[in-house]
Amino acid sequence: MSLPSVQRGGRRAVLALILPVACIALWQWLGSYGFLVEGVIPTPFKVAEAWKVWAFGAGGFTLNPYSGTWWSNLVFSTQRVGQGYLLAILVGVPMGVLIGWSRIAAQLVDPSIQWLRPIPITAWLPFSIALFGIKDFGAIFLITLGAFYPIVVNTTQGARDVDKNLVRAALMMGAGSGQLLRRVILPAALPSVFTGLRIGLGIAWTAVIVAEMVAVKSGLGYVLWDAYYVGRMDVVIADMVSIGLMGYLSDRLVVFVEGRVLTWRRLQSH
Amino acid sequence: MTTAIELAAVDKVYPGNNPVTALWKIDLSIADGEFAALLGPSGCGKSTLLNMVAGFESVSGGALSVYGGPVSQPGPDRAVVFQEAALFPWLSVWENVVFGPKVQGLAPEQYEARARETLKLVGLENFHKHLPVQLSGGMKQRVGIARVLVMEPKLLLMDEPFGALDAQTRLTMQQLLLDVWQQLRKTVIFVTHDIDEAILLADVIYIMSARPGRIQSRIPVDLPRPRNLDTLTDQHFNDFKKRIMQEMRHDAH
Numbered sequence: 405m406s407l408p409s410v411q412r413g414g415r416r417a418v419l420a421l422i423l424p425v426a427c428i429a430l431w432q433w434l435g436s437y438g439f440l441v442e443g444v445i446p447t448p449f450k451v452a453e454a455w456k457v458w459a460f461g462a463g464g465f466t467l468n469p470y471s472g473t474w475w476s477n478l479v480f481s482t483q484r485v486g487q488g489y490l491l492a493i494l495v496g497v498p499m500g501v502l503i504g505w506s507r508i509a510a511q512l513v514d515p516s517i518q519w520l521r522p523i524p525i526t527a528w529l530p531f532s533i534a535l536f537g538i539k540d541f542g543a544i545f546l547i548t549l550g551a552f553y554p555i556v557v558n559t560t561q562g563a564r565d566v567d568k569n570l571v572r573a574a575l576m577m578g579a580g581s582g583q584l585l586r587r588v589i590l591p592a593a594l595p596s597v598f599t600g601l602r603i604g605l606g607i608a609w610t611a612v613i614v615a616e617m618v619a620v621k622s623g624l625g626y627v628l629w630d631a632y633y634v635g636r637m638d639v640v641i642a643d644m645v646s647i648g649l650m651g652y653l654s655d656r657l658v659v660f661v662e663g664r665v666l667t668w669r670r671l672q673s674h
Numbered sequence: 675m676t677t678a679i680e681l682a683a684v685d686k687v688y689p690g691n692n693p694v695t696a697l698w699k700i701d702l703s704i705a706d707g708e709f710a711a712l713l714g715p716s717g718c719g720k721s722t723l724l725n726m727v728a729g730f731e732s733v734s735g736g737a738l739s740v741y742g743g744p745v746s747q748p749g750p751d752r753a754v755v756f757q758e759a760a761l762f763p764w765l766s767v768w769e770n771v772v773f774g775p776k777v778q779g780l781a782p783e784q785y786e787a788r789a790r791e792t793l794k795l796v797g798l799e800n801f802h803k804h805l806p807v808q809l810s811g812g813m814k815q816r817v818g819i820a821r822v823l824v825m826e827p828k829l830l831l832m833d834e835p836f837g838a839l840d841a842q843t844r845l846t847m848q849q850l851l852l853d854v855w856q857q858l859r860k861t862v863i864f865v866t867h868d869i870d871e872a873i874l875l876a877d878v879i880y881i882m883s884a885r886p887g888r889i890q891s892r893i894p895v896d897l898p899r900p901r902n903l904d905t906l907t908d909q910h911f912n913d914f915k916k917r918i919m920q921e922m923r924h925d926a927h
């Protein structure tokens with residue numbers, strides 16, 4: 405990296421930080437001068453303090469039920485997202501490739517997907533609890549379902565839009581159906597697949613929070629609702645920020661993988 | 675002499691609300707090892723004819739045979755070079771070239787040496803690792819040619835392979851194809867709407883006319899081989915070109 409580009413990167417970071425820092429400063433200022441409703445909106449300073457206890461625990465004996473549980477709850481939620489999301493990819497991508505490639509598969513499966521899709525994952529909650537109880541799999545079911553739709557829809561689109569001549573070239577060189585799907589349709593559809601993956605990941609985080617608020621007794625979503633019930637708005641806000649952070653980091657991870665997998669695409673657009 | 679490709683009264687109608695008769699009663703016979711050019715205006719059915727031989731399109735009427743057998747689907751015995759090269763953009767030059775042998779289930783020892791030789795033949799020995807997007811149009815088409823030569827096909831079907839290239843690159847590629855063909859002597863159907871290109875490359879030119887697509891005349895090219903780009907400025911060449919242009923004008927009336 406050349407020096408000017410480092411400088412540009414630094415300038416970008418500074419510009420990006422101006423707004424959040426200003427907001428937090430204003431929030432703190434309003435709080436310290438008593439403009440915020442006490443007990444409803446804690447100051448950033450209080451939130452940071454609560455977060456510290458939540459993350460590292462309070463020294464000595466404490467009755468605080470959140471003391472030192474941040475990491476384990478973060479891991480619970482992240483694991484559920486990881487499992488549900490992986491399942492959604494394993495089902496959604498092959499299915500999308502198939503629907504996009506085969507007219508029969510499309511006519512067989514696509515209408516059902518389109519009919520089920522308008523049912524929001526939140527509406528699946530009672531059904532999921534009735535079926536799986538207050539267990540992990542209820543959450544994973546919702547995550548998988550929520551992430552599945554954008555993944556399958558975008559993969560289908562990508563598989564449908566594959567250049568006809570690429571297919572012809574592969575057939576001419578002796579590729580069978582399986583090889584055509586794996587070696588041509590799937591890689592050609594990958595840019596669309598990643599669009600679906602990013603949308604799906606956002607929905608996966610929404611789903612895990614909703615599921616944990618209602619259907620499981622651990623994770624960031626569970627803490628969020630529980631803390632609200634006992635009036636710990638400082639923990640609520642710390643929790644919200646944690647969710648945002650995880651959503652952001654996991655999205656960056658997908659973008660990173662995308663950059664690795666789609667080098668040819670990046671070069672193409674320059 | 676063996677017949678490589680035989681079309682007997684072949685029709686092609688594209689179905690639909692307004693069916694298009696792309697080809698009408700095509701009779702054509704191309705000998706083994708012959709370089710045939712299909713020459714004609716855009717829309718006269720050149721690609722359609724080629725696609726039927728390739729197995730991409732079905733025949734609506736008449737009989738089509740390749741080395742005595744019917745054509746039911748595409749296959750590596752009938753290699754196709756597309757106008758826009760149609761390389762897999764996510765594969766390197768090398769991976770593109772070995773795609774055919776690989777999907778046919780050959781072991782690396784069976785094709786790697788040949789792939790290296792073929793890439794050298796088309797002048798890309800130093801570009802194995804490049805992605806298609808990093809290549810110029812002419813280089814892409816070299817890969818398009820290499821990936822079919824490596825399969826050692828009986829037939830080479832080329833649909834305006836140099837049509838998208840600039841004039842200078844096109845000349846280079848024509849010279850390359852002349853050299854390659856001189857060595858390998860494959861049976862070729864070469865589609866073009868460039869008269870010079872057809873004369874320079876082909877043993878026999880089929881002039882086609884449109885609406886519906888028909889073979890208007892068959893003209894053997896009696897220019898001696900080996901040919902090269904100097905052939906283009908040859909007196910024989912110009913006489914020949916005059917004849918063909920008259921033939922094509924005749925069609926316009």
Ligand SMILES: Nc1ncnc2c1ncn2[C@@H]1O[C@H](COP(=O)(O)OP(=O)(O)O)[C@@H](O)[C@H]1O
Pocket residue numbers: 688694695696714715716717718719720721722723887
């Ligand atoms: N898939 C198709 N469906 C309908 N009509 C087609 C199709 N492909 C080609 N045609 C029509 O058939 C005729 C011949 O087309 P084509 O073989 O592409 O001609 P050329 O290659 O000589 O330009 C044209 O009128 C074209 O519009």
Ligand SMILES: [Mg+2]
Pocket residue numbers: 720721722833
């Ligand atoms: Mg054409």
